[in-house]
Amino acid sequence: MFTNERRQAERTGKYGTPRLQHLQELVTQFQQATDEESKEKIVAHLANFAYDPYNYNFLRQLNVLELFLDCLTEPNEKLIEFGAGGICNACVDPANAAVITQCDGISLIIQCLSSPVRNTVNSALGALYYLCTPVTKKEILKPEVVELIRRYAAAEAVNTNFSNLAKAFLDKHVSL
DSSP, rough: OOOOHHHHHHHHHHOOHHHHHHHHHHHHHHHHHSHHHHHHHHHHHHHHHHTTTGGGGHHHHHHHHHHHHHHHHHOOOOHHHHHHHHHHHHHHSHHHHHHHHHHHHHHHHHHHHHHHHHHHHHHHHHHHHHHOOOTHHHHHOOHHHHHHHHHHHTTTTTTTTHHHHHHHHHHHOOOO
16 A cells, blocks of 8 residues: 555654665665675565555665666565565656666666566666657667567467566557
């Protein structure tokens, strides 16, 4: 369920931590974490906050979108998976999409299409669906990217999620 100011005040209570402060604490924990497992858990937690429009301003203010993009460049597949999930969750918002595209996120998301992790590929397909606009079409609709998405669309017997997301992408963004 999406949050609003009233609901957030009810959930936080008199002595709770305000959302911005909580997110800031997570970002600080991530920056100070030395082990991969802690980083993975924190990024997964941040990605869960990225689905709710109530948090979008906070995520931009704290550079969490950039943190997600940085995760896509890591060798750790879990960080990539959760970073891609956070991007997918947040990119439906035009202001978030602008941050992602301005930080050269599209090329990083396209690389995720070749991930061995199914959730990463699903998140990449979903993110590209929302990020593909008249401004970004040239970068996203490169022949090799469209061909890969067509292969996912045709792979219905292998993975229905990939196929459905890929078909939706092609229906919306590629003339047949």
